[in-house]
Amino acid sequence: MKIMVPVKRVVDYNVKVRVKSDNTGVELANVKMSMNPFDEIAIEEAIRLKEAGKAEEIIVVSIGPKAAQETIRTGLAMGADRGILVEHDGEAEPLAIAKILKAIVAEENPNLVFLGKQAIDGDNNQTGQMLAQLLGWPQGTFASEVAMGDDTVNVTREIDGGLETVKLNMPAIVTSDLRLNEPRYASLPNIMKAKRKPIDEKTPADYGVDMAPRVTVLKVEEPPKREAGIKVESVEELVSKLKEKGVI
């Protein structure tokens, strides 16, 4: 079985982003970038399936600037086998990404595509579902547990009221939620080894995908600031303040 894992290079999740003063976007110059946390979880799950003898090969794919190569290397250092970088500067919308991934799936024929449930920059939560529809495959989104059968996969999903399990025909799309697993750190020897693993370089044009955005960002603003609050000295004072406000 072959598994494909698309990954995204995003602002590190610990960075408090700043909106640019001209309101055209957020400040990305000299900001620490990392692999999207949900994608790390997706790679980890793929590697665990390989370690369990259920997968032979793991391909890591990223669509983004040249620097996204580092993100692919991170995946290779964790244990993936090879990478594909589709180089594209500027905005890449989930629909365009899904179309490129569909073309790569047609070339590589993976049995499973593992994605993160959402990227922490755009917060879209769309790419996996869109890819599933374009391929006509079933999807197991927000996965917290994945159990492989012979021609099927059972995915336990985090839903609003609790957990739900669905059974999907293979090939299938799975998107990872936070509790699927605890991703490993790449060891130094594995980071060295990853440097020799192959990364194919491609462009969106190789797959005939038009990257022109459908959605134009007109403006990016700071969210409304909350007024500074006060510190109260005691529980009694807190309760009386809340009563004054009429909320309790």
Next chain:
Amino acid sequence: MTALVIIEHDNASVKDATLAAITAAKAFGDVHGLVAGADCDAAAQAAASIEGVTKVLVADDAAYAHPLAEELAAVVLSIADSYDAIIAPATTTGKNFMPRVAAALDVAQISDIVEVVSTDTFKRPIYAGNAIATVQSSDAKKVITVRGTAFDKAAAGGTGVVEAISAADKVGISEYVGAELSKSDRPELTSAKIIISGGRGMGSGENFSIIEAVADKLGAAVGASRAAVDAGFVPNDYQVGQTGKIVAPELYIAVGISGAIQHLAGMKDSKIIVAINKDEEAPIFQVADYGLVADLFEAVPALEKAL
């Protein structure tokens, strides 16, 4: 223009988040609802009585007994041609099937909108709510999910007509196996007026009982930070944050929660925020209207007594 709102329901009643989506949909003109379910007549009648909904289409079929994304997308697509906008609440169900609809229509979905500026321009939070983007869609048809806490709930009092439609051809590539739902008599997190949440500082799942005691006095829902969920103190559907539930109650009480960016993303639109934490440097105090620097194991029981 006519908008189609996909009604989220449990076959008997309409879920709250849908009411916000209907309010957002009114910007497009006429609003129709789609109820796809099994034995869902009661839900359809409930949907038709929501103010602003002029017509409810009902696809009643065993295929829709559980909201499988593959089947739900197919039935939405079977009627999509008649609509200028297709709208769903940004719940786990809406987030699950809507991108399939968008991809099939070759449309870029606009996720989790918090404001309709015009029928092609919307505001939505990005970067865990640390920035608000105003985006304009050039697609002819709009596919949108709506943040439930950002719009008023549509009121009752509508007189929409109910019309049956045939089920779409079964896709049949996935099936529902089962569910394990958290049982709680308390109000649902996303619609509660008061929420009291615990974090890592709670120390254990048993200790959540002191929070529950306050919740019961206030008629509040109980939430949690990711740290508390990951530590196994409470089930994961309690999680408030970027990757959990987005809430905006009248009163949010954060107990033993430091206030990481990802948690704030889920609750900073609450009307009044109270923080109880023994670390006076905790970032939660920067967004709290009322902060109490105290040991939660003394403060929370005292709070319960004072109520």
